[in-house]
Amino acid sequence: MQTKGQKPQIDWSITIPSLLILLAISFFFLFANVSSNSLLSTIFELTTNVFGGIYQIYIFLVLLLLGYVSVSKIGNIRLGEGPPPHSTLSWGSMLFCSCIGSSILYWGLIEWGYYMMSPPFGLEPMSSQAAEISVGYTMFHWGLSGWATYAMAAVIIAFYYFVKKIPNLRISVACGFTKENGKEKFGKIVDTFVIIGLSAGVAVSAAIGTPMISQGLYHLFGIVPSLVGNIIIALFLAFLFGASAISGINKGVKFLSNFNSIIALGFILYVALAGSTSFIANNAANSLGVMLQNFSYMSFYTDPINKSGFPQNWTVFYWAWWISYVPIMGLFIAKISRGRTIRQVAVSTTIMGSVGSWLFQTVLGGYGIDKQLSGSVDTIGKLQAGGDYEAIIALLNSLPFGNIVIFAFIIITFIFLTTTCDSSAYILASIATKDITDDMDPSKFCRLLWSIAIIAWPIVLLIVGGIDAAKLCSVLGSIPILFIFYKMIRNFLKDVRKYIDSD
Numbered sequence: 001m002q003t004k005g006q007k008p009q010i011d012w013s014i015t016i017p018s019l020l021i022l023l024a025i026s027f028f029f030l031f032a033n034v035s036s037n038s039l040l041s042t043i044f045e046l047t048t049n050v051f052g053g054i055y056q057i058y059i060f061l062v063l064l065l066l067g068y069v070s071v072s073k074i075g076n077i078r079l080g081e082g083p084p085p086h087s088t089l090s091w092g093s094m095l096f097c098s099c100i101g102s103s104i105l106y107w108g109l110i111e112w113g114y115y116m117m118s119p120p121f122g123l124e125p126m127s128s129q130a131a132e133i134s135v136g137y138t139m140f141h142w143g144l145s146g147w148a149t150y151a152m153a154a155v156i157i158a159f160y161y162f163v164k165k166i167p168n169l170r171i172s173v174a175c176g177f178t179k180e181n182g183k184e185k186f187g188k189i190v191d192t193f194v195i196i197g198l199s200a201g202v203a204v205s206a207a208i209g210t211p212m213i214s215q216g217l218y219h220l221f222g223i224v225p226s227l228v229g230n231i232i233i234a235l236f237l238a239f240l241f242g243a244s245a246i247s248g249i250n251k252g253v254k255f256l257s258n259f260n261s262i263i264a265l266g267f268i269l270y271v272a273l274a275g276s277t278s279f280i281a282n283n284a285a286n287s288l289g290v291m292l293q294n295f296s297y298m299s300f301y302t303d304p305i306n307k308s309g310f311p312q313n314w315t316v317f318y319w320a321w322w323i324s325y326v327p328i329m330g331l332f333i334a335k336i337s338r339g340r341t342i343r344q345v346a347v348s349t350t351i352m353g354s355v356g357s358w359l360f361q362t363v364l365g366g367y368g369i370d371k372q373l374s375g376s377v378d379t380i381g382k383l384q385a386g387g388d389y390e391a392i393i394a395l396l397n398s399l400p401f402g403n404i405v406i407f408a409f410i411i412i413t414f415i416f417l418t419t420t421c422d423s424s425a426y427i428l429a430s431i432a433t434k435d436i437t438d439d440m441d442p443s444k445f446c447r448l449l450w451s452i453a454i455i456a457w458p459i460v461l462l463i464v465g466g467i468d469a470a471k472l473c474s475v476l477g478s479i480p481i482l483f484i485f486y487k488m489i490r491n492f493l494k495d496v497r498k499y500i501d502s503d
Contacts, residue, residue, distance in 0.1 A: 015432045018195040048312035055319040063148040075343030080162035084339035093261040108364035135365040136290030146322040147353035153330025156492040176491040193480040194327040200477025201324035206458030215389035216410040238455035260415040275367040284362035320478040331427045425451040
């Protein structure tokens, strides 16, 4: 164990195997020619059909368990000593900006369109019923269930880090794999899987966000989107979040999150006021009602009769994506939550995260539906032609001062991506550090190393298959995390009961 004043040391027994596996997977995607045949869709369909129901039941049970933890005596446990180091506003900003990323901008503007074209529950495509449920389903995918997984993981990790005072910011510790019980080697395997799962999640966000920035630059400056251009953007992104990660949480992530929260809220407010404000507000209230009324049905909807593929292509994909981020976002939220109670972390993370996501989805989705119904912007026509990014830019350009709006959108997207990758690189570096106490940061070299490593996979996905390859990565990367998360929960419930009984 490190003594006070000693520099954190890289754990090469985790770092080297993780980097080698990431390199091997990247080479597989590059040279297996997966984008030119049905391999991607075949593997994706097989995986979601086999694991789909498991994901849906699993996520719902996590939500129920978090509710129990919040209202029970467990919720009273304080995570560490002293007052919280971050104000509630800064804490919430870091939590939301780091955990949600630029993908909410992408899906907020067009996800409703996919649900109108191929709606759930056997509804008629392009019908009023399909339009009515579209934003409600988007709110479901970005709401309580997903955020509960982050909150549950954060509570578990913070309990071991701050209450049990185990100086390893690692998932393996939360699973009970430590030196003391002779399971450290198995714990290293677990931490390696966590790193791979996280890299898959980051790859999805970056593979979606980078072409979106590229399309915006094309509209503003005539820079034709290309693979080389996307790679340059990704590398520039790596430079930004690498510099931020080196600065640490209190400087880099905190500053970017606070700044981005201000301009993102300004952006959403502008869209709400510049668009049909009454329609957006009414549709938001209606969509909330639709989501709450159908919450249990959406949670367990697998469509075994009609076999439309809707829950597999969307709900299962989303739950896999959330789960792939669970370890890293749990670690990040735990790291910034010292001084708060388990109840505060559980409830605030779930509610603040959900409300923030719903604000984006209802405003952007409501604006898009209004333009579609009025005939001003044929978003669905562009989606049918495969022009996701063209549809996004067309919607933004339909706002007053469209070019300024698109420029602001690019900036927000950049910062969202930077804060997500930044926090991910920081936590990866923490996992790959031998012992790290609350007042320590991983070494700058380690943070820079992981900043470079996690951008490699998104670049590969941009080369070989874009969103389809990213979806597959998300699902495959989340499968081991599914079992690791179960072990975390089981170990936590056992240890927290002992802690309460002995208190």
